Amino acid sequence: MKIHRYEKIWLALSFGIILAFMLIIGVQAFAFEHAPPSHKEIIDPQKVDVTAPFDNPGVFQTGDNEYEVVMTLQAFGFTPHEVEVPAGAKVTFTLTSKDVIHGFQIAQTNVNAMVVPGHIQKVTQTFRNPGEYLVLCNEYCGIGHEMMGMTITVK
Amino acid sequence: MKQQKQETKRTLKEKATQALGISEADAKLSKSYMSVAFLALLIGGFLGLLQGLERAGLVQMPSWFTYYQVLTAHGLLLVLVLTAFFAIGYFYAGLSHTLGGVLPHVRTMAWIGFWMKIVGFVFAVIPVLMNDATVMFTFYPPMAASPLFYIGLALIVIGVWICAFGAFINVATWRKQNPGKHIPILAFFATGVFVLLFFGSIGVTIEVIMLIFWSAGVMETINVMLSRTLFWSFGHTLVNIWYLTAVSAWYVIVPKIIGGKRFSDTLTRVVVAMLVITNIPGGFHHQIVDPAMGPALKYMHVFMSLSIAFPSLMTAFAMFYVFERTGRAKGGKGLFGWLKKLPWKDVRFLAPFIAMVAFIPAGAGGIAQTTNQLNQVVHNTMWVVGHFHLTVGTSVILTFFGISYWLIPYLSKRVLTPAMNKVGVIQTIIWTVGMFFMAGSMHYVGLLGSPRRTSYTTYGDHAVALGWDPYMILLAIGGTLLIIGVLIQVYAVFHLMFFAPKGQTEFPIAESEEPQEQSPLWTDRWGVIIALMILVIAIGYVVPLTDLIVNAPPGSPPIRTW
Ligand code: HEM
Ligand SMILES: [Cu+2]
Ligand SMILES: [Cu+2]
Numbered sequence: 001m002k003i004h005r006y007e008k009i010w011l012a013l014s015f016g017i018i019l020a021f022m023l024i025i026g027v028q029a030f031a032f033e034h035a036p037p038s039h040k041e042i043i044d045p046q047k048v049d050v051t052a053p054f055d056n057p058g059v060f061q062t063g064d065n066e067y068e069v070v071m072t073l074q075a076f077g078f079t080p081h082e083v084e085v086p087a088g089a090k091v092t093f094t095l096t097s098k099d100v101i102h103g104f105q106i107a108q109t110n111v112n113a114m115v116v117p118g119h120i121q122k123v124t125q126t127f128r129n130p131g132e133y134l135v136l137c138n139e140y141c142g143i144g145h146e147m148m149g150m151t152i153t154v155k
Numbered sequence: 156m157k158q159q160k161q162e163t164k165r166t167l168k169e170k171a172t173q174a175l176g177i178s179e180a181d182a183k184l185s186k187s188y189m190s191v192a193f194l195a196l197l198i199g200g201f202l203g204l205l206q207g208l209e210r211a212g213l214v215q216m217p218s219w220f221t222y223y224q225v226l227t228a229h230g231l232l233l234v235l236v237l238t239a240f241f242a243i244g245y246f247y248a249g250l251s252h253t254l255g256g257v258l259p260h261v262r263t264m265a266w267i268g269f270w271m272k273i274v275g276f277v278f279a280v281i282p283v284l285m286n287d288a289t290v291m292f293t294f295y296p297p298m299a300a301s302p303l304f305y306i307g308l309a310l311i312v313i314g315v316w317i318c319a320f321g322a323f324i325n326v327a328t329w330r331k332q333n334p335g336k337h338i339p340i341l342a343f344f345a346t347g348v349f350v351l352l353f354f355g356s357i358g359v360t361i362e363v364i365m366l367i368f369w370s371a372g373v374m375e376t377i378n379v380m381l382s383r384t385l386f387w388s389f390g391h392t393l394v395n396i397w398y399l400t401a402v403s404a405w406y407v408i409v410p411k412i413i414g415g416k417r418f419s420d421t422l423t424r425v426v427v428a429m430l431v432i433t434n435i436p437g438g439f440h441h442q443i444v445d446p447a448m449g450p451a452l453k454y455m456h457v458f459m460s461l462s463i464a465f466p467s468l469m470t471a472f473a474m475f476y477v478f479e480r481t482g483r484a485k486g487g488k489g490l491f492g493w494l495k496k497l498p499w500k501d502v503r504f505l506a507p508f509i510a511m512v513a514f515i516p517a518g519a520g521g522i523a524q525t526t527n528q529l530n531q532v533v534h535n536t537m538w539v540v541g542h543f544h545l546t547v548g549t550s551v552i553l554t555f556f557g558i559s560y561w562l563i564p565y566l567s568k569r570v571l572t573p574a575m576n577k578v579g580v581i582q583t584i585i586w587t588v589g590m591f592f593m594a595g596s597m598h599y600v601g602l603l604g605s606p607r608r609t610s611y612t613t614y615g616d617h618a619v620a621l622g623w624d625p626y627m628i629l630l631a632i633g634g635t636l637l638i639i640g641v642l643i644q645v646y647a648v649f650h651l652m653f654f655a656p657k658g659q660t661e662f663p664i665a666e667s668e669e670p671q672e673q674s675p676l677w678t679d680r681w682g683v684i685i686a687l688m689i690l691v692i693a694i695g696y697v698v699p700l701t702d703l704i705v706n707a708p709p710g711s712p713p714i715r716t717w
Pocket of ligand 1: 200201204226227229233234238292293540543544548635637641
């Protein structure tokens with residue numbers, strides 16, 4: 001088997017690019033904590049309403065400039081339906097589903113997570129700019145899927 | 156003695172097929188597969204147009220046939236029916252041509268597979284039409300369709316398995332009769348595709364069987380994440396099966412059409428083996444933003460997904476190497492002069508060429524999606540829909556279209572007239588422009604946050620959502636062009652099958668660049684390739700599947716939300 005010199009260069013370049021991708025992703029994920037939402041906690045999907053913290057959804061201040069938003073997703077809405085947080089605060093969303101799989105996407109941010117019944121998902125975001133952010137479900141969840149949206153007001 | 160007699164009989168038969176073309180029985184089989192594939196394109200294309208117009212806010216679906224029903228049917232028709240029927244029809248014709256005919260009992264198997272898939276599809280589509288299975292082609296539980304839907308899916312898979320085993324038997328028989336010879340290259344590709352079809356679909360079959368019992372009420376609850384993971388172990392493999400099918404034509408057929416030679420035989424076989432080995436764990440990248448799996452595992456899977464890019468990059472080199480060599484051999488001079496020597500007016504070249512070019516942005520988008528952080532930006536947005544209309548809808552489908560302009564006349568013992576060739580060129584251009592608008596605007600509006608699988612909405616006139624609307628109009632324009640393309644394409648296929656002038660059409664298989672080149676025999680040892688594949692699958696899946704089973708939450712009951 002004979003490999004052309006140009007092909008060797010091309011293969012080396014290809015390999016280098018893929019390796020560079022891996023390195024950048026690795027550093028981002030593990031050094032800067034930019035790993036994708038990957039929370040590993042389980043819950044009985046039929047008892048969400050009586051299981052803490054989801055028996056009391058809402059916005060809670062958890063520290064100096066830190067907030068937790070406890071939220072349930074169900075066809076076809078989010079509870080709570082309206083959320084207000086201050087600009088610049090670190091906000092952690094703690095999410096679970098009461099029925100089928102839903103998506104949790106905040107348009108024009110990098111927040112994007114799957115919310116699967118039986119599992120608790122967490123995702124953190126700092127909203128730098130004030131405004132009214134659109135949150136939507138991006139996983140088909142039934143006939144009202146396109147209505148499943150809400151807003152987060154950042155002041 | 157007996158061996159020798161068989162040998163002469165064999166070569167005689169092979170010579171006969173070369174001279175007279177495909178046997179009537181093999182042609183009928185492949186023509187039936189092709190007919191189903193292009194009917195699926197016709198119906199699926201119309202459903203696609205409806206979707207495009209609805210998302211642009213131009214039409215509103217009636218309550219008895221909702222957007223999501225249409226979307227479920229569009230997905231099933233185009234990703235399950237069109238692609239599978241085309242690939243099997245094409246590869247069985249290829250086996251028939253390169254192995255001197257499909258064995259009679261293998262042909263029977265392919266027919267059983269054919270009817271099994273048709274019956275399965277009818278089973279699956281009835282509840283879709285009755286709005287009892289509006290669960291998309293991904294059918295994620297705990298959304299539960301009618302059991303009939305899952306039974307239909309299971310029948311389709313079994314039908315595909317029968318065709319896969321038929322192909323294995325045919326190849327194995329040929330090898331026994333031709334000791335020391337390499338499996339002909341197109342049959343080698345076919346083997347790779349059928350190996351992936353079989354092994355890749357084991358996970359989803361287990362899932363579907365569980366879903367049958369669960370939706371029928373025999374099992375009370377289902378493990379949602381386990382189902383989802385089993386599904387995706389197949390989901391992406393399927394995509395690469397289509398891709399490998401298209402690639403087989405790029406390596407084997409296109410060089411012949413442009414009057415050149417194939418790329419190195421050994422490297423071609425290495426690319427096939429690598430695609431088969433690295434493929435199945437690739438599906439995990441659909442779960443990058445899922446819960447229940449840790450960042451380290453996801454990181455490993457990014458690596459496993461990206462390794463598929465490597466053979467694809469090798470393919471890019473191989474293709475342009477062949478083009479340049481052929482162009483120069485025909486007298487093309489200078490840095491790009493060879494480009495002028497390629498047969499641009501021949502649809503059999505133009506369509507697959509555009510398909511290859513489309514794969515450059517499509518593959519780059521795929522690499523972007525596979526990486527952890529970028530995935531978060533585009534996951535489940537219209538970007539993803541744009542991505543697969545570029546990969547599957549353009550790279551794969553345009554190659555299939557290009558194939559149809561010689562394969563169908565070959566099967567029907569007719570010829571491609573210059574007029575029909577021109578029709579094909581026009582169709583190729585319409586398809587390219589249509590996809591440029593549609594997939595392009597889908598990609599862009601996805602970056603702006605527009606979600607996939609969502610019927611027309613402005614989220615209460617939210618400013619962000621209103622900003623997506625202009626791109627949806629572009630999407631609808633692209634979709635309209637595409638349906639014109641569909642109509643021309645389907646017309647061309649059935650014209651070539653039944654009405655074109657009678658005559659001889661060749662099955663174009665290029666010779667290897669260096670005919671005396673002896674590829675190492677290990678390239679033909681499918682046992683080794685399969686063992687390596689299973690090892691890679693185990694590295695990717697043993698830990699997460701065990702974790703999802705051992706640390707499972709209480710399961711979910713069937714839920715209907717539509
Ligand atoms: C006439 C040509 C076509 C048009 C106008 C079209 C249009 C569309 C539209 C508007 C969507 C829905 C986007 C959404 O709401 O998420 C869609 C989804 C889809 N299309 Fe097409 N498409 C066409 C051809 C194809 C082809 C050739 C394939 C594959 C071979 C394909 C595969 C798919 C798939 C898999 C989906 C996603 C279904 C789902 O999310 O469940 N389409 N298409
Ligand atoms: Cu939802
Ligand atoms: Cu939804």
